Amino acid sequence: MRDWLKGQIVAVETGILSFDAVFLPFMLTHDGRTVSGRGGALFNVGDPERVEFFAEGRPATHDEIVASISSGMPTLREMAERDGPDAVAELGRMYDKAMELMP
Template sequence: MTITLPAPPPRIARLPKNKAGYPVPWFVATVNGEPDFRVVGTGKMDGAVTFRCCWICGGSLINRTLGPAATQYAYVVGPMCAVNRTSAEPPAHRDCAIYAATACPFLTTPGMRRRDSRLPEDATLPDGVMIRRNPGVALVWVTNDWRVIPGYRLFHLTDPAETLWFAEGRTAARDEVLASIDSGMPILRAEAEQDDDAEAALTQLDKQYTRALELVPAVRDE
């Protein structure tokens, strides 16, 4: 099978490739001698948090010239993360994140489903409640801050410096983003309804939804 991928940034070009020709992200575990993109390698989460490593290429995220205050962090997330502002994965370099959003088969193929068969017995799920669907749209959330949610291996998405939306490896249209968000809202509403104070949780969710809509791309001129 021949695959056509976008030109990788230098950090990605240095990564090893799997048999299909895809770059193997730094976080990926090796299972039975082969990279398993579904599994996070031992120590990779701790390494990313402690040393602020790019989740995708493994390089330092800190701007060595200007320092941490000038560093940007780019999260590759689904559209619903624009609502709850939470990511289960650490950030990456901006160019690495954009490459992932435009080259990853799962992120660029709306019909692709998560494959859970033959996972290693010791594979663990990320913290939080995972929305198990392919949203059809990927979001690169660029922020100037890094914040771990206390008590969890989850990351709070602080106010974005930039949001980049992608679908099928290209810039996503406004209607695609809205359709993906709206189709995911029932899942978040069902979770809010389980809260001890469901009414307050639903009210807060509505506020988060309204705030997320401010980040949806405008209609492009024809």
């Protein structure tokens, strides 16, 4: 079991497998059903009441926030493309929603 777990973690870290693909089938809800069998989100924290952005221990500037988000988008887009058109569309919606929260 330990070797299997180490192998799965390496596969996730290297991008061969997603965390969801490896571990979601083993996660259970409060009523004993698997999370993947239940469908939907693992959990939902709702819409944010406020957001704060920081860089180097101080409030981040608008440009720093945009640069930070933009630097991660290529990787997120690649992951979404592997998951298919619905994932790409969802990433676009989430990006647009994030831009609405920008100061």
